[in-house]
Amino acid sequence: MAAFPNSYMKFLCFLLALFCTMSLQSADILSELKCHDKVVEHGVNALILPKEVEAIFGAKNVDHFISNFGSKSDSPIWNSVAYFNSRYQLTLQVPVAIDYGKCRLVGATSSAIVRINEIVKVGFSKSGIAEAEMKGQWRLNENEWKWLIKNKGDWSAVRVPIRVDAPVAGFDQYVNQLRQPIRDRKNGFDKPVQRAVDRLR
Numbered sequence: 001m002a003a004f005p006n007s008y009m010k011f012l013c014f015l016l017a018l019f020c021t022m023s024l025q026s027a028d029i030l031s032e033l034k035c036h037d038k039v040v041e042h043g044v045n046a047l048i049l050p051k052e053v054e055a056i057f058g059a060k061n062v063d064h065f066i067s068n069f070g071s072k073s074d075s076p077i078w079n080s081v082a083y084f085n086s087r088y089q090l091t092l093q094v095p096v097a098i099d100y101g102k103c104r105l106v107g108a109t110s111s112a113i114v115r116i117n118e119i120v121k122v123g124f125s126k127s128g129i130a131e132a133e134m135k136g137q138w139r140l141n142e143n144e145w146k147w148l149i150k151n152k153g154d155w156s157a158v159r160v161p162i163r164v165d166a167p168v169a170g171f172d173q174y175v176n177q178l179r180q181p182i183r184d185r186k187n188g189f190d191k192p193v194q195r196a197v198d199r200l201r
Contacts, residue, residue: 033185036069038103043078043096046105049112049145050080053092056153057082063182070100075109083175086167089117092145114140116160122170130174136161 044050044064054062062082068074080092092114097106118136125131138160140148151157 032070035100035103036066039069039098039105040064040066042103043105047078047094047108049092049094049108050078052145052149053080053082053090056149057084057090063179065182066096066098069098078105078108083171085162085164086171087119087163089119091115091117111142112145113142114145116140116162119168119171119174122168122174124170124173130170130177132174 043066050062050064061084062080064078064080067077067079069076075095076098078092078094078096082090084090092112094108094112095110097109098104099106116136116138117134119132120135121133123131123133140158140160144158148155148158155162
């Protein structure tokens with residue numbers, strides 16, 4: 001597994017130092033993260049759209065998470081993100097309602113939006129952080145997404161000119177960098193914070 005980007009490691013160190021002096025908030029944050037994971041697990045099985053993303057791109061190639069989770073000012077947004085053809089990023093977003101007491105997804109509150117971004121170049125900073133240059137961006141509404149599903153992922157059915165023979169050098173490194181904090185969050189964030197909290201008890 002690739003190493004954490006330097007900026008993310010610095011962020012983790014900052015949080016750990018902060019949480020060592022604020023154990024109650026640390027425990028609260030860990031509790032919220034556990035609730036988030038339960039809601040996501042429930043949502044993957046309860047919502048149709050995330051399963052459709054997995055059907056097209058494969059379950060192992062899709063990351064699900066909820067932005068604005070626990071926010072008192074912004075509505076929570078379900079995200080299902082996939083990368084394909086070594087060139088594209090797809091993000092499906094759905095506004096959702098959450099029962100925070102039971103850590104369960106209530107359901108969608110509005111229609112889904114799907115965005116497809118074309119990555120045309122990946123460069124690396126001196127510290128090794130991958131940076132992507134994007135060119136094309138397309139947006140599908142929920143009806144267009146359903147039409148894509150009905151046509152078994154044929155992009156021409158929704159007039160999105162997807163290239164299948166133009167991989168971008170460095171694409172995999174860029175994707176791994178984005179996925180690392182999501183997929184390895186428990187080892188890279190939750191467990192170190194939990195150990196810090198336990199030491200203060």
